[in-house]
Amino acid sequence: MRCLEPITDQFRVRFQELYVADDGDHDPEDDEDSGVSRLEGDLLDLEPALRDAVVLALPFQPLCEEDCPGLCIECGARLKDDPDHAHEDPIDPRWAGLAGLVTEQDED
Ligand SMILES: [Zn+2]
Ligand SMILES: [Zn+2]
Structure with a gap:
């Protein structure tokens, strides 16, 4: 934020998401409206939920150290x-x- 030095950090994020089995008989637009996440066959696409959780947890003004x-x-x-x-x-x-x-x- 102040000196443009690259920084690395670690943090934990918790999130909870409910996934519904894909019955093959639904309108994808309904899912978007209701916020429902669906399995894709046997697969679980974690990326959207993970991305939302991580973005919210990122520091708003990251500093290389507290008193940079x-x-x-x-x-x-x-x-x-x-x-x-x-x-x-x-x-x-x-x-x-x-x-x-x-x-x-x-x-x-
Ligand atoms: Zn100078
Ligand atoms: Zn700095």
Whole structure:
């Protein structure tokens, strides 16, 4: 979420789904309306139920670690790898006047 580092995680998901034997005599649209899951012959297609359960359990804002400092807003460096990261570039002359204002306020 903050530094774009790939992450891996493990979690458990519980779900419950009822499957009805396929009697070969039903309208697939009725199933969609009623939310009924059917066996396909002798086979059970777990993917839709599994996908729904997993998607809901995925973290909304995944972080590589709890206090990930993210990226440097100036150069995009990952601050976790380089915590003392600093830039000494001169302030753009067009904004130099504003920097003076902030300093005066801080001194007050
Ligand atoms: Zn991170
Ligand atoms: Zn930087």
